[in-house]
Amino acid sequence: MEERSRVRRGGTIIGCDFHTRYQTIAMLDEATGESTELRLDHQNGEAEAFYRSLQGPVRVGIEATGPIRWFECLLTEPGHELWIGDAAKSPALPKKPRPPPPANSKASRRSKPKP
16 A cells, blocks of 8 residues: 555545745545635744644645745654645646626626726
8 A cells, every 4th residue: 555545534635825925725624524725824833833733634735846845844744644746747727717797796897898
């Protein structure tokens, strides 16, 4: 059995958009189906405190380059998994067309020509 497959149903999966000063995450608890989106700051210790508080099997997926060694150590120390994707090798997803704004929104009023 590969090391990467040890997170089983019932664990937590986190997708992380990693930036220098902060990260945004989407988290799924597989046991309950609950999903959460958060913005975590690096400089004030918010991200570190969040990851240290996680219990049970956790898999974090990130597509990153740059200085993330501290993040890798933070996750692997308690036994969580870190999956690092390579943006150059990831297939681009087709962009979904955006629906038009509702008729009563500011955006739709701005887009109409003035008489």
